[in-house]
Amino acid sequence: MKIYFAGSIRGGRDDAALYAEIIKLLANYGEVLTEHIGLKDLSSLGEERTPQDIYERDMDWLLGADVLVAEVTTTSLGVGYEIGEAVAVGKRIMCLYREQEGKKLSAMIDGNPELKVVRYEEVKELKNVFDSFFNK
Amino acid sequence: MKIYFAGSIRGGRDDAALYAEIIKLLANYGEVLTEHIGLKDLSSLGEERTPQDIYERDMDWLLGADVLVAEVTTTSLGVGYEIGEAVAVGKRIMCLYREQEGKKLSAMIDGNPELKVVRYEEVKELKNVFDSFFNK
Numbered sequence: 001m002k003i004y005f006a007g008s009i010r011g012g013r014d015d016a017a018l019y020a021e022i023i024k025l026l027a028n029y030g031e032v033l034t035e036h037i038g039l040k041d042l043s044s045l046g047e048e049r050t051p052q053d054i055y056e057r058d059m060d061w062l063l064g065a066d067v068l069v070a071e072v073t074t075t076s077l078g079v080g081y082e083i084g085e086a087v088a089v090g091k092r093i094m095c096l097y098r099e100q101e102g103k104k105l106s107a108m109i110d111g112n113p114e115l116k117v118v119r120y121e122e123v124k125e126l127k128n129v130f131d132s133f134f135n136k
Numbered sequence: 137m138k139i140y141f142a143g144s145i146r147g148g149r150d151d152a153a154l155y156a157e158i159i160k161l162l163a164n165y166g167e168v169l170t171e172h173i174g175l176k177d178l179s180s181l182g183e184e185r186t187p188q189d190i191y192e193r194d195m196d197w198l199l200g201a202d203v204l205v206a207e208v209t210t211t212s213l214g215v216g217y218e219i220g221e222a223v224a225v226g227k228r229i230m231c232l233y234r235e236q237e238g239k240k241l242s243a244m245i246d247g248n249p250e251l252k253v254v255r256y257e258e259v260k261e262l263k264n265v266f267d268s269f270f271n272k
Contacts, residue, residue, distance in 0.1 A: 052249075081245065103146065
């Protein structure tokens, strides 16, 4: 089971520690291709590679993955892009969202029948969610 | 010529007035399907429709459009999603971006050979850009 985990980098790193926790949990279900998303040293300026290198590597990973798990609370253009590409090729997709006061999740995600949106508050709630999603 | 213009709604409305200016300019080249993106009364809570209604209408418009013009400076999950879907179906795409100090455009957009990224500072620079893009 190859898992592509998507979280915000250049959109902001407020949730970096949370991404690391989710990645750790996901590693129980398969190989997480994008472990760097949780690194605390990765700033919102992103990796020191050319944008072309990052795009090509990430698209290879995404298209080769069995599932996409996206944390969508911190708004990110790249995460949105990846979800759009993944829907178009028929990947299984789960989006994780923490409700924020005065904010609403994008209708392109929230109203989308091609993906599953899970609302949660703490990472510990996700074990049962992942057990069910990965049929474990 | 049907033009789908994409800009941030639930990601934040800081650029709403700018979107209205761009939509006005784009109307010289074809029918802009998404004029509501520029409305100053449209808040970051979005339209008063169900997310499902918004998703279905916007995807119909996007798939029926000849081109996608996306303003990507204000980070938006929905705009990223729309670009991902549009790339997957081979639409012509132009992304408009204003450089921001201490920020970087997503590598999924900046490093993407399937779309054209135009960096600009003021809307008046876009007339020549659009003339060339729309072959006018």
